[in-house]
Amino acid sequence: MKRTGLLNKLWEFQNKFGYISDNAIAQIAQKLSVSKIEIEGVVSFYHFFHRQPTGKYIIYLNNSIVAEFKGFQEIKAAFEKETGCTFGCYGENPLFTLFETSCIGLSDQEPAALINFFPFTNLTPEKVKTIIQQLKNGNSLRFISSNPTSKIQYLPPEDKTIFYRKYEMGIALKKLKNHTPDEVLNLISAANLEGRGGAFFPTAKKWKSSKESSTSKKYIICNADEGEPGTFKDKSLLNNLSGLVIEGMIVAAYISGAANGFIYLRAEYMYLLEKIENTLREFQENNLLGNDILGIPKFNFNIQIQVGAGAYICGEESALIESLEGKRGEARIKKYYPTEYGYLGCSTIVNNVETFAMAARIIELGIHFISTIGTKESKGTKVLSISGDVAKPGIYEIEWGMTVKEILHLCQATSPHFVQISGPSGICINNTEFDRKICKEDLICAGSIMVFNNFRSITKILENYTKFFKEESCGVCTPCRAGNQILHEKIKKIKKGICTSKDLEEIKEWGKIIKLTSRCGLGQFSANTLIMALDKFEGYFNQKIIKTNENLNVEFDMEAAVYNYDSLIKDTQ
């Protein structure tokens, strides 16, 4: 057994026994010749691995902010009532174990849960009752689960649609044959393709760097660990156009010379596994994967799927690579780009699902087609996942340059007030900014738009975000690990109504420190929305703060401070 196979091995145990026992850890540790604590460390990093026996059905209920506003608490109570179990507790029932989990990529169908990784969407307490009853009766999950497909709500006119147009296998690849890798790279470069995961790093530059690298092996990794709350566009692309994504990977391999590729699929999308595997098989059968692809001598490329195990940070490319190597998904220090030193030390291209799909379309449709669409700096279209207080949540393919207002109109947002662009680590905008355009020149968007109307508590939104970051930080560097906990304490203060303008100033100052000193993107962006919201929703926060400050006393919640004592004395009389 190799270390790189560790995650799969752990999944084997998890799936077979419902947990990973001491015995299993000892066994694996012995096989890998590492200490047990090292395996324990990996197991405990991923929240879909359990160290204690679980029930036959493990229920993961999403606690993202969209879910919270759509009735998460109610559904949580319903699950607890129907199963008689408590969330987060083991060993209460041989049938069920309940856990909360961060966004599962079904924001358009919240509240949603995964039961043994089968999706259950648009839950209501009644629905929960039926589901639990059916499971108790032994019904098959496969038949009672919901369809996770996100509705495609909007496409540009046909001559401007890029992603969701007709697709048949090999549509891009058949054009490869007439071009040298350099020519293909030039095409990508001319189309100005930039990483669609959110960093918008020039794809051609990345691929060129890998092409020029001299490591003995090279890898292509498709980052399908779409963990940013409110984002489900990669799920939709993989669901509808997995072939296109794979073609994009093959294009990248053609350029860089990589012989192996991975699709790092988040475990939350396990239900897509079969579909993608089938597509891969078809590609192999049609000589689009394997050896001498398209009859081009020595063009060998194979793709494997690696299922993640529940860790938001693994969407960060270096953490993803670590995870793929069978380690804890901790972000590496930024000494090298993955194209210089990536998977197992080899040059590795890591790109988002959408980036690969777009690359394939560029090859297929040609540069002239692409360059007429979009804005000067952002060419083509963008796939957006829209959720929250809108009548039509789902997938929107928009031409770059569309205004927020137009988008809100399309999705029929009801009195939008707080709009989150690119998820919690992105930015928030208020209603004075709805004329801004979604494009590089103005408001860049990684793929998620969450709309909240003016009845939604901004404090609740921010608390949900901060709690998420606090739990999903990889825990390696101080500012991100400790800082997000500290910010969470501040938000609790706002919630209690004992916050002063000084507290708000401190949030900004502290947030800035976390931002400047964190090791990877998670910490660098975690405080972003919080800091921005304080300025953009000044009126709201002005109402939240206490202004009088008699005798230089600091605001203190005396009632809460003596509550425990009072109730204890009452109980022990």
Add this chain to the structure above:
Amino acid sequence: MKNSSFKIDGRVCTAETGSNLIEAAKQNGIFIPTLCHFKHLDPLGTCRVCTVKLNGRDIAGCTVRVADGMEIEVNTPELLDTRKAIIEMMFVEGNHFCPSCEKSGDCQMQNLGYETGIKYTRFPHLFIDRITDARPERIVVNQNRCIKCKRCIEEVKTFDGYKVFYSINKGNKTLVSIDYEQEAKLSELQAVRAMHICPTGSILVKGKSFSKPFGDRQFDAITEEKSMSLNPVKKQRATTKKKIVATTSLAGCFGCHMSMLDIDLGILDLFEVIEFNKTPITDIKNFTKHCDIGLIEGGCSNTQNIEVLREFRKNCDILVSVGECAIWGGLPAMRNTFSLEECLRESYLDSMTSEENETIIPNHEDIPKILNNVYANHEIVKIDYHIPGCPPDANYIWNVVKNILFQEEYSIAHPKYKYD
């Protein structure tokens, strides 16, 4: 070997190309503080204390390899504050009770606290319950003090190459845990080395943690020129109006008051310039006039503490927190990692000396209520100054007081500046 020329804070420095910035700066006489960087280790980049600016961008210094033409900023006011903030984060994230720590005086983190001049932390203490694991053969792992720097993970290995420490969990629950099986293979020498590698008191070796007495430790050294005596002040101040001082002890041990008395005969000089009002030293129970300065020992553990503290705030122009307990709760705050119920049950119901089947926790309307946590004074009222120490040295306390009251020149000598 090629040398590179680069600039640190505008000063031209040279070092071998590609060498680690922390080491390169050291060669050029510039100190960049760090807690995770460890000699030959590939930069861990975990603690972030060494944050510097490279060509205008913030970056962990230990991850920088020097090259020609680099412009590095190290000691700008902004960076000094950033680094201080990160160390403060470590102090609030863990439970660092310096006065009761075996490593005190040998602790690199504590020393950096002194170096960066942390008097109190701007952040609220988190007080998360963490375990101390004494099950291993030789080592005790105290999670309260671990800063997750990963030095031990990379450095401590058995003879056959197995790791002894490793991170478990993630996010705010991340811990560095120990493998019992592998730990048992360590020789005593290896275990002691692990203890030394740890920049805090998280890894201790049973029976070895006090091998060097307090006072003689790495960061305890008192150099003659640094220590200073109480300046005679009466000559300069005899004519000015006496300043009025009040003191009190809240949830403290009166140790700080004992320390105040430790100036011995110096107190006679002191009386030339100050006059006591409400204080246990004179036994004046109530404020009879408005005071210039109030010295508070101890934090707030019950409702009476809060009342007294607020009264002090009302009656004193300047309030000073004296000692660890006043600054952040100190030893009484050890209870903050437990629930109040656990604490009271342990003391009154389930203790070895309590009556069989005791059910009543002493209470009366005249007895102050106990708060759910011990609070730092600055969480209740505005505190103007903080004097750290457990207890702070007598001369140090009064020098600071005189410095505040009379604007007398006084710089704090490092050895006086202590958390323990």
